[in-house]
Amino acid sequence: MKNHRWIAAVIYELSEDEARRAATGEVVNLQHKHRIGVDGPGCLNCERPYEEVQGTPCDSPAVKERP
Numbered sequence: 001m002k003n004h005r006w007i008a009a010v011i012y013e014l015s016e017d018e019a020r021r022a023a024t025g026e027v028v029n030l031q032h033k034h035r036i037g038v039d040g041p042g043c044l045n046c047e048r049p050y051e052e053v054q055g056t057p058c059d060s061p062a063v064k065e066r067p
């Protein structure tokens with residue numbers, strides 16, 4: 001049985017300058033006080049929300065079995 005790989009995405013608010021730098025691939029120092037939310041949990045592999053697929057095997061074709 002393939003397991004889901006649970007993740008949560010943290011949402012940060014960026015300034016104009018930070019957004020421009022992040023868009024060019026520059027590493028932006030994310031400040032905790034600018035954290036405005038969390039998206040998830042969900043599965044990184046099949047991209048389904050936790051509530052929908054918990055207790056079921058992950059059906060993502062890209063999933064790799066752990067050794």
Ligand SMILES: [Zn+2]
Pocket residue numbers: 003004005043044045046047048053057058059060
């Ligand atoms: Zn999954």
